[in-house]
Amino acid sequence: MDLLNEYIDAYLSTLKYLDEVISEPADEYELSFEQYLILHNIAQKDGLTLSDIVDNRSVTRAAVSRQIKMLLKRDYVYQEPDENDRRRMLLHLTEEGVEVEKVVTRRVETRFQGWVEVFGQTTAQNILEFIRTFDDKVVSKTKARSRGKNDLSR
Numbered sequence: 001m002d003l004l005n006e007y008i009d010a011y012l013s014t015l016k017y018l019d020e021v022i023s024e025p026a027d028e029y030e031l032s033f034e035q036y037l038i039l040h041n042i043a044q045k046d047g048l049t050l051s052d053i054v055d056n057r058s059v060t061r062a063a064v065s066r067q068i069k070m071l072l073k074r075d076y077v078y079q080e081p082d083e084n085d086r087r088r089m090l091l092h093l094t095e096e097g098v099e100v101e102k103v104v105t106r107r108v109e110t111r112f113q114g115w116v117e118v119f120g121q122t123t124a125q126n127i128l129e130f131i132r133t134f135d136d137k138v139v140s141k142t143k144a145r146s147r148g149k150n151d152l153s154r
């Protein structure tokens with residue numbers, strides 16, 4: 001029971017706010033970290049589609065669509081129909097989107113490098129391995145069970 005209480009304390013004091021800590025480099029541009037990641041993906045591969053982004057993440061089309069709508073609204077991305085299939089909309093960065101992505105990427109890289117300096121390369125690697133193991137053994141299985149329940153209710 002003590003270990004459970006310590007986990008709960010750690011969650012309440014640290015993990016619960018991790019998203020805010022990670023998102024801070026993009027705050028100036030009113031971007032969530034998820035929105036920044038979409039910008040970053042488009043910067044790496046111009047002409048992505050909503051489906052491409054969904055396929056690369058464990059999120060729904062609706063979730064990605066909401067993020068893209070905000071990026072369109074802020075004029076960081078624009079869409080154009082694919083010449084080969086006019087139903088597919090290709091995503092591109094606007095000039096402002098290019099600049100915002102570059103600035104936020106530099107900030108994220110600087111922040112991450114600071115974390116590596118604080119922990120050291122070995123500890124940073126061990127943390128990453130733990131997160132991946134936790135995802136594989138706990139999170140992925142929980143998601144799979146949840147999807148199974150959702151499939152049964154249809």
